[in-house]
Amino acid sequence: MIAIKNLTVAFGVVRPLDQLEAEIAAPIVGLIGPNGAGKTTLLNVLSGFVRPQSGSIHLDDLSLLELTPLQRVRRGLRRLFQQEMVVHDLSAADNVRAIADHVSPRSQAASDVERAIDFVALENSRNILGRRLSLFERRLVEVAKTLVGRPRLILLDEPGAGLNDVETAKLREIILRVPGAFGAQLVLIDHDADLIASVCEETIVLDFGKRLAMGPTQQVLDHPAVRRAYLGSE
Secondary structure: OOOEEEEEEEEEOEEEEEEEEEEEEEOOOEEOOOOOHHHHHHHHHOEEEEEEEEHHHHHHHHHHHOOOHHHHHHHHHEOOOOOOOOOOEHHHHHHHHHHHHHHHHHHHHHHHHHHHHHOOHHHHHHHHHHOOHHHHHHHHHHHHHOOOOOOOOEEOOOOOOOHHHHHHHHHHHHHHHHHHHHHEEEEHHHHHHHEEEEEEEEEEEEEOEEEEEEEHHHHHHOHHHHHHHHHOOO
């Protein structure tokens, strides 16, 4: 469970997060809101890239704000960024192995890589160089990188961006299976309301750094203010 209390981030007079409070217990949680709502800032705070002015974040009994970004990674935090980070000169498997070398015990790294590649169904593309992979294959490499080394919390920032309907459906099935297979909790940012509705048990809506709505995903998506502001309907 993630417990966020009184979390505030300020850049001058701008507050991308403003006394945010939330307790997140669902295996897969959606995080939505318009551009500038504070979604990526929250992921940056969770990752350790932004230091808040006040507040606390606990992952179960672990105080995240006391740890460096590297310490958080070693304690099981993983992140898929909006910007693709597949190395073009490495094979799909070697891209995953490069992460495993830093987060998996040496005796377990090879098996962790194989498990992650098999889990996202990349076994037929494992030896293809990153530059020759399709967009969907590169996205699966990024997901596989988050699954090595005993992940506890996986942050997914728009993993479905640019994918077609068939690819999105395959990604959806992979995401749904992660908590049961790896015991990790996921936080998912995406503008695709259908993807959020189909994989997230709970969803948080941010608006100017504050929590506008939080609860079971369909109830949140049906909230009049959410529909009016973010889904384009009354």
